[in-house]
Amino acid sequence: MEKEILEEVLPFLRQGKDILVGPGDDCAVIELDSKKLFLISADQLVGGIHFDPAISSPAQIARKLIRRNISDIAAMGGLPSFAVMTICADTSSGCLGKAWFKAFFKAIAQEASKWKLSVAGGDLSGAKNGVLSFSMTICGYVEKDRYCLRKTAKDGDAIFVTGRFGNSYFSGHHFKFAPRLLEGRFLAGEYSRAMIDVSDGLLCDLSRMASASTLGASIVPDLIPLRKGAKIENAYSDGEDYELIFAVPESLVQKLLARWPFEKTLLTKIGHFSKKLESGRIVDGSGHDLLSLYRSGYEHFLPTARK
């Protein structure tokens, strides 16, 4: 539903000349009268959708809010700089008192300073019916010769991923992950110019990237690193992995594998982009259409018990 709505309405929005990249990537990219490009992205955490208010601590929510947003900057090859946030909370419900907000903002402050992010403003509004939701807009910078988009993968590029996939919710990964900021910076410009972060599932986000690049993708399911407790279908569709998918020209693959400096971050080549495949299509080695075989997009409703 959300995807359908956005596809219909986004063409209405006209962009100024300074908007290098508008809606549809991890961040919008804006030209300033400056050497660097400006990045901006907005994301939200909604109680009952992205976290369960009954069992999530204020610190968990605060950290997830910041990290999710930083992941969007990472996927552009950029560095975060400052953010603003809005909170919509029914403070008449007993548990959301001053102590809750104090703990929340302490965690926001700690997490922000870890990433050198200034939380420079925002708005706090009341709400009804036990609502608790957060929206954060993050801003950052990226060099003109380094920024990475979804649409810039090329025919024949290798498809790489960081980390592991699937079972993010039940493993607690969705609260614990570290956004791949350093990895994104290392890759950007040097090894890759096409990147996306995986929030809605490997298939969904890979297909978005392929589609934006008018390419298909051929992947080897056995090569996809699984998170503990995950089956391949979880890796495909669970979402909230906050890993990077990125395109690497074949000529740079060996150099990347040799020079990857992040010992703790798994680096895996899982396939390649191809113009011989329909745009946005993802196939396995036998040519099976994976998007039609598996649920194709994470709908961001809290999972119920694992099937």
Add this chain to the structure above:
Amino acid sequence: MEKEILEEVLPFLRQGKDILVGPGDDCAVIELDSKKLFLISADQLVGGIHFDPAISSPAQIARKLIRRNISDIAAMGGLPSFAVMTICADTSSGCLGKAWFKAFFKAIAQEASKWKLSVAGGDLSGAKNGVLSFSMTICGYVEKDRYCLRKTAKDGDAIFVTGRFGNSYFSGHHFKFAPRLLEGRFLAGEYSRAMIDVSDGLLCDLSRMASASTLGASIVPDLIPLRKGAKIENAYSDGEDYELIFAVPESLVQKLLARWPFEKTLLTKIGHFSKKLESGRIVDGSGHDLLSLYRSGYEHFLPTARK
């Protein structure tokens, strides 16, 4: 409650060196490696709080969202440039279907282009319990020698206001107002360096400005322009006027009155700032403490029937 929470938690947030003005003004002000300063502000519209979803059209909500945000840029003396937004909506409730969002985004697009604002990105999330809320982050620019803050009013400065006050909700002003962008640009640097926009009521926002400037304010209630249907207490406390309060050095008052080019925008001197009064205090000609006599801040809950 909201104010108390923010006062306690904002000191936690450490700001980078590039953050010229952090939380607590209408916008945060950021230094870029550019000639201009960067402005950013986040604001929200929450169903049941800032509008009644049952009787508000998608176009009304869209226009209010953009205008409210532009009003924050206007109060800094700046010009808006681009924005991102997040929407949190229970699309399972019958009325929020594709048609609703299409009308909403059409109005967003129309209103944005009227103000030369690029809506460059955002996020749409599902929600439960009939929730419908919007958060917009607006960005703009202002010249280094023109930006206006709350804290820069000086002892003896005249207090001016644009427009009229009170009864915004029942008169429909809260949906119809035009943010005072041109007025703010005309004033900024030339006549004023201290401004605030009135969203929470004349007394509340004037007191914020006075308090930020470590001054008190003496006003003449009879001079305050009332909106149709408003009594003085509505002007003081209703909120959602989206007018400007600004400080003008006495030496510039006559020039301002002579050169004010906005025929349709009322310009009124209502008093002056004074260091002889306690910081943040507002008195009338007889020395009555107006904040203790009248409800001091708009709580942003939809008013019920007029008393």
